[in-house]
Amino acid sequence: MGHSHSHKHEVKGKNLLLSIILNVVITLAQVIGGLISGSLALISDALHNFSDVLSLVFSYVAHKLAHKKASFDHTFGYKRAELIAAFTNAATLVIVALYLIYEAINRFFNPHQIHPTLVIWLALLGIVVNGLSVLLLQKDAHHNLNMKSAYLHLLTDMLASVAVLVGGLLMMFYKIYWVDSVLTLLIAIYLIIVGYDLLLKATKMLMLFTPESIDIKDIIKEVHQIKGVKKMHHIHLWNLNEDELHLEAHLDCEEDIKMSEFNQILNQIEQILLEKFNINHVNIQPEFKKVDPKDYIVQD
Template sequence: MGHDHSHAHGHQHNHGADLSGRNLLISIGLNILITLAQAIGGIISGSLSLLSDAAHNLSDVLSLIVSYIARVLSKKEASLDKTFGYKRAEILAAFINAATLLVVALLLIKEAVVRYLNPEPIESSIVIWMAALGIVANGFSVLLIKKDSDSNMNMKSAYLHLLTDMMASVAVLVGGILMSVYKVYWIDPLLTFAISIYLIVMGYGLLKSSFKVLMLFSPDDIELSPFVNRVKQIKQVKNIHHMHIWQLNEKQTHLEAHIDLEADITMSEFDTILDQIEAYARECGINHVNIQPEFDKTDDKKLIVQH
């Protein structure tokens, strides 16, 4: 019956969104160039780590495209048949991109084992130059979207793809130098394996976070018990039940619940109670509240009810 929600307003917000989209497009273009250059360099030099870097860059291109499309969709207005609009598009993109990180990592581990068991000579000078190119281009892309990655799961997924690829290029560069000086070719698959483990660690955390939002789990930073206790302390409130807290996206957290009242109060009296509940909710980071008032109604009074 009651609700309270806030939205960002103004030209600054739209400008920030446009800037984020532009930065993603620049990163997509840079990664297409890196992918082509490193794939050609890997084939010529015979370097698995360089080919692995190119493969990861290709996944970066795809993930950045997914992130860009999701970013555009998330700005579309809600409609009668899409009452939430596409606000979850970026969460879905984050989940897809995190999953691709894990898949790429597993494929690289497989190739690293094969190459370790069958080492081949590598043209290390090409590896060094291509890795340096990857560091510069990916480093620039990382700087472009770093700020947005702090507050947006979709942008964080794109940021992680770029950051891990930049680190991969650093590892490839170090490996190329070591191969050039010491002719130790097993370092190539070893570095590939190390990069893959790092991808798994980073990708799993993002996959878990985006999965929680998609499954409507309660946010980790909101404790239900203190909130419930505060609501029960409000005059005329007997019980709170049928409670659900979930994130629509990273900026919007929703609460819905039924409250059982001690008396058959007026609407104005209920509005006073509702104002207090909304104030508590805002303190907890909940910005959309929907409360159903009840008096002397026979239903399940459990806090959480499985329908």
Template sequence: MGIHHNHSHTHTHTDLRGRNLVISILLNLVITVSQVIGGLISGSLSLLSDALHNFSDVLSLIVSYIATLLSQKEASTNKTFGYKRAEIIAAFVNAASLIVVALILIKEAFERFLNPQPIASDLVIWLSFLGIAANGFSVLLLKRDADSNMNMKSAYLHLLTDMMASVAVLIGGILMKFYQVYWIDAFLTFAIALYLIYMGYDLLKDATRVLMLFTPNTIQVRNIVDTISQIDIDSIKNVHHVHIWQLNEAEVHLEAHIDFKSDIRLSEFEAILDQIEDIMYHKYGINHVNIQPEYGKCDSKHVIVQD
């Protein structure tokens, strides 16, 4: 079964993703510089922590942008898959950086909580408005691709959490201005850090699953074996040596050995293979199938075999 893709549309959409990432990078650079200056002047830890997170956003967005460019490169004889996993690596790096930044913020929040300091809340409030506006716009730019692309989701999460952090900083600034509750600065920093860990962990886990060639959560190997076995019960004796992995968001691969009851003709195998490819694609979303036919071969007939 041939699976056709509209490459012109794919490249156009990838170019649009790249443009949105560039816009988000520039906006976050403006926010970062503004918040660093404002945090130093006001003495606000939550504003400086938000600036640190924004700077990590800039780095993560640059990583995502480079990965998006690499993913468009063609395959070659020494890179037969091209750079299709570049975006997964970017997602892993960005998710890990979310957690690292969160741990740094927790340390800083604890130190400031023990020693709260007066803060120029007016500056904190105005700069938090800037962060909400710029990050909110960036979130809208990336939201479309966040559900279907792990790399874009990692960039989206960085920006979404930063927008929420700016909201928290705004609330803290208002409380400090009107009620002089300065410990709220450290408390909100701690809350932001916990949220970063919560958001980053799931993405880190998903990216790790892909990089480690684990079977996608939506697919059960036993169901695959049973489905293939039922396609032609008169011919198929055994399905074994099964490997299922996800190359990236767009590609899921299956390879397996099929032991046939008789020495069938190649044309008969091709007919069975067409059925397998069709069912695997429409029922399980597997779009790359590699089947090794066997007859009377003495090898392990276990479903899973350690290579």
């Protein structure tokens, strides 16, 4: 039995904390401005920003928990906390979007007078604040699903603010007030698209599904080429979190070898799995003519 580890990009929680502070400011400003101006698009943007504040706080807490050390009571530590945060954040994106669709349809048939000047200025503020937050998290979003969920919240906020700005200009110069509802619908549809994709990825990881980028048959083919290996079976492959890809399996050996000899085989397996499949945690149970199921995938 053996295991191996490798470490990847370290995400920065301080950038997330700064983004939280910025979004609290913009949320308060947009709520007040939306109520005064009567703009549903601005209120919807504020509501989305508020969901962002909650999701960013959740992401920040999860990020801190993920770095707590393992213990006898928590042998994996809290490494999956960020997956839970990503799942929750994605779900809130979809829920907020459905609410916005309802409000937009209702407002379309029951239009309200809107004061575009305040809408324009607050939209500009939203673009600047969310744009800065997006830049802060952009690098980390490429390496961590939790950070990506926070990043997508902020990116959609920035795009929503751009849409609100366009709507405010159209209302100011052309008196096209129905554009407020149309833009809200477009924002909501975009939220559903990005939220569903993230929700699906987080769900697959939480359910311990095999990563889509890896074919277990390819792993078997590579391992079976190693001298001394008879058959790898009873295989499990899953993401513990964004950085750790685990594999555990039983390994039938050709001969009744010493443990020191098995260690040499294990080292070869670990090297192949890390280099070709990016699997950085390997747990192998050695066997020789043991009576047990020899299927590649066994229902435990």
